[in-house]
Amino acid sequence: MGAMTAVTLHINGERFSRELDNRTTLLDLLREHAHLSGAKKGCDHGQCGACTVLLDGRRVNACLLLAVSMDGTDVTTIEGLSDGNALHPLQQAFLDHDAFQCGFCTPGQICSAVAAIAEARAGWPSVVTAQDEPEGPVELTAPEVRERMSGNLCRCGAYVNIVSAVREVAR
Amino acid sequence: MKEFRYERPADADAAVALLTDAPGAAYLGGGTNLVDLMKLGVAAPDLLVDVSRLPFEEVTETDGGGLSIGAAVRNSTLASRGIVRERYPIVSEALLSGAPAQLRNAATVGGNLLQRTRCLYFQDVGKPCNKRQPGSGCPAREGVHRDLAILGASEHCVATNPSDLAVALAALDAMVHLVSAAGPRSLPLTELHRLPGDEPHRDTVLRHGELITAVELPPPVPDGRSAYRKARDRASFAFALASVAAVLQVRGGLVHHVRIAFGALAARPWRARVAEEALLGQPATEEAFGQAIDRELAAARPLRDNGYKVPLARRLAVSVLADLAAPEHGGPR
Numbered sequence: 001m002g003a004m005t006a007v008t009l010h011i012n013g014e015r016f017s018r019e020l021d022n023r024t025t026l027l028d029l030l031r032e033h034a035h036l037s038g039a040k041k042g043c044d045h046g047q048c049g050a051c052t053v054l055l056d057g058r059r060v061n062a063c064l065l066l067a068v069s070m071d072g073t074d075v076t077t078i079e080g081l082s083d084g085n086a087l088h089p090l091q092q093a094f095l096d097h098d099a100f101q102c103g104f105c106t107p108g109q110i111c112s113a114v115a116a117i118a119e120a121r122a123g124w125p126s127v128v129t130a131q132d133e134p135e136g137p138v139e140l141t142a143p144e145v146r147e148r149m150s151g152n153l154c155r156c157g158a159y160v161n162i163v164s165a166v167r168e169v170a171r
Numbered sequence: 172m173k174e175f176r177y178e179r180p181a182d183a184d185a186a187v188a189l190l191t192d193a194p195g196a197a198y199l200g201g202g203t204n205l206v207d208l209m210k211l212g213v214a215a216p217d218l219l220v221d222v223s224r225l226p227f228e229e230v231t232e233t234d235g236g237g238l239s240i241g242a243a244v245r246n247s248t249l250a251s252r253g254i255v256r257e258r259y260p261i262v263s264e265a266l267l268s269g270a271p272a273q274l275r276n277a278a279t280v281g282g283n284l285l286q287r288t289r290c291l292y293f294q295d296v297g298k299p300c301n302k303r304q305p306g307s308g309c310p311a312r313e314g315v316h317r318d319l320a321i322l323g324a325s326e327h328c329v330a331t332n333p334s335d336l337a338v339a340l341a342a343l344d345a346m347v348h349l350v351s352a353a354g355p356r357s358l359p360l361t362e363l364h365r366l367p368g369d370e371p372h373r374d375t376v377l378r379h380g381e382l383i384t385a386v387e388l389p390p391p392v393p394d395g396r397s398a399y400r401k402a403r404d405r406a407s408f409a410f411a412l413a414s415v416a417a418v419l420q421v422r423g424g425l426v427h428h429v430r431i432a433f434g435a436l437a438a439r440p441w442r443a444r445v446a447e448e449a450l451l452g453q454p455a456t457e458e459a460f461g462q463a464i465d466r467e468l469a470a471a472r473p474l475r476d477n478g479y480k481v482p483l484a485r486r487l488a489v490s491v492l493a494d495l496a497a498p499e500h501g502g503p504r
C-alpha cells in the first residue's frame with residue numbers, strides 16, 4: 001500500500017488522529033471518519049459551498065482540500081458553533097429570518113457567514129468595496145453580503161432571508 | 172482517483188529534488204484546481220509534493236521599491252494586504268473578482284498562475300482533447316466554444332487561461348521567480364504561459380519540476396492610475412468572458428505610460444502591445460483609445476459562437492482607459 005498517511009488535527013476543539021488513504025478529502029474525513037455529517041457534499045468540486053467549514057478560522061471548501069495536507073490544523077464545523085444548547089447567533093438568526101427551506105446548504109451558509117462577518121470586521125475588502133475606502137471594518141450592506149456569500153449556492157432560493165439573517169448578526 | 176504518495180518537504184531544494192526524479196509527480200498548492208482535476212481523472216499524479224507550507228508566505232517590499240510576493244501566499248491574504256490595496260490595487264481587484272472567499276482562502280499565488288483551462292472538453296475524460304491527450308482532436312472548435320479564445324489560438328486548441336490574477340500581473344510587468352534542479356531563473360509573467368501552436372498540452376514554458384517561488388512587482392508608476400474590469404455571465408462567482416487590466420499615466424493630456432492586458436481572450440494573459448505602442452504620446456481621448464484597441468483586436472479570429480468577445484473586449488478596454496484618463500469624473504483609482 002504505502003498510500004496512507006497519519007494525520008492529526010483538531011476538530012471542534014477535539015484532537016483527531018488517524019491513518020488515512022491519501023485520497024481522502026477533508027470533507028470525507030469529517031463525514032466518514034469523524035462522523036460529523038453537518039458539512040454537506042453538494043457538488044464535490046468547489047462550486048456550491050455546501051461543504052464550507054472553518055480552517056484555522058478561515059472559511060474553505062472542505063471538498064477540495066486533501067486531509068493529508070491538513071496536519072496540525074484546527075477545523076470548526078457547524079457542529080462546533082453552538083455552545084451546548086445555546087445556538088450561535090447566526091444559527092438563531094437563520095431560524096428567526098426563515099433563512100432556509102430544505103436546509104441542505106444551511107451548515108455551509110452559516111459557517112461561511114461566520115467567516116464573512118469576521119473578514120469584514122478585520123477590514124478585508126470585497127470586489128464591491130470601494131477601492132478608496134479607508135482601511136478598517138467594512139459595513140455589511142446588502143450588496144456586500146451578496147458578494148461575500150456568493151460562493152454558497154441555495155437551490156431553494158432562500159437568498160433574500162439569508163442576506164437579512166447575516167446582516168442582523170453583523171450589526 | 173488514482174492512488175498517490177504524499178510528501179511535505181521542508182524547503183524548496185527538497186521539493187525540487189522530489190519532483191526532478193519523478194516524472195509522474197506534481198506540486199500541490201491549495202489543491203483547489205489540482206484536486207478537482209484529480210477527481211475528474213484529468214490529472215493523475217503518482218506523487219504529490221505539498222508546497223503550500225514552504226517558507227514563501229511573505230509579502231515584502233523590495234529594495235527597489237517594488238513588491239515581492241511569495242508563491243505560497245494565499246489569494247485572500249494578498250488581496251487584503253494594505254500595501255497591495257494602496258500601491259497595486261488591480262492585484263486586489265483581480266483576485267477579489269475571481270473565485271469566492273472559500274477558494275481564495277485556500278488558493279496560493281503559484282497555483283493560481285498555473286491553474287488549467289476551464290474548457291469543458293478538457294475537463295471531460297470521455298471526450299477527445301488535444302490539451303489533455305495530444306493528437307486526439309479538438310471538439311471545441313466545432314462544439315461549445317462560447318467562452319474560448321479569439322486571439323493566439325491554433326487549429327489544435329482554442330482554450331483560454333482562466334486566471335484573473337495573471338491579467339493584472341501582466342499589466343504590471345511582473346516577474347516570476349523559479350527554481351529547478353538547474354538552478355534559479357526569472358521570467359516576465361507575460362512569457363510564462365504559451366500559446367498552443369501544435370503543442371497545446373504545454374500550458375507554460377516551465378520544465379518538469381520547476382517551482383515558482385515568488386512573483387515580483389516593479390515599483391508602481393508614479394501618478395499611474397489603474398483598474399481591473401471583468402465581464403461575466405452573472406455578477407459574482409463566475410469566470411471571465413473577457414476582462415481587462417490597465418495602467419495609465421497621462422501628462423499634459425498625452426499618454427505617457429500605458430499597459431493594457433486582456434483576460435479570457437487567449438491561452439495567456441494578452442498584453443495589448445500594439446495598442447500600447449499606438450497610444451504612446453497620443454491624446455488621452457476615448458477616440459484614440461478606441462482606435463488603438465481596434466488595431467489590437469484586428470488580430471482576433473473568432474469562432475462561430477464567440478465573436479461577441481471582440482466588441483465586449485473593446486468596450487471594456489475603452490471604458491476603463493477613459494475612466495482612468497478622467498479621474499475628476501470619479502473613475503477608479
Ligand SMILES: Cc1cc2nc3c(=O)[nH]c(=O)nc-3n(C[C@H](O)[C@H](O)[C@H](O)COP(=O)(O)OP(=O)(O)OC[C@H]3O[C@@H](n4cnc5c(N)ncnc54)[C@H](O)[C@@H]3O)c2cc1C
Nearest residue numbers: 046200201202203204205269270279281282283285335383
Ligand atoms: C468553482 C471555482 C470557481 C473559480 N473561479 C475563478 C475565477 O473566477 N477566477 C480565477 O482566476 N480563478 C478561479 N478559480 C480557480 C482558482 O483561482 C484556482 O483553483 C486556484 O487559484 C489554484 O490555486 P491552488 O493553490 O489551489 O492550486 P493547486 O490546485 O494546488 O495547483 C494548480 C497547479 O499549479 C501547480 N503548482 C502549485 N503551486 C506551485 C508552485 N509553487 N510552483 C509550481 N507549480 C505549482 C500544481 O502542480 C497544479 O498543476 C475557480 C475555481 C473554482 C473551483
Ligand code: SF4
Nearest residue numbers: 290300301309328329
Ligand atoms: S480547446 Fe484546447 S482544451 Fe478545449 S478541447 Fe480543444 S484542445 Fe482541448
Ligand code: FES
Nearest residue numbers: 042043044049063
Ligand atoms: S461540496 Fe464542496 S463546494 Fe460543493
Ligand code: FES
Nearest residue numbers: 101103154155156
Ligand atoms: S435551503 Fe435548500 S438549498 Fe438552501
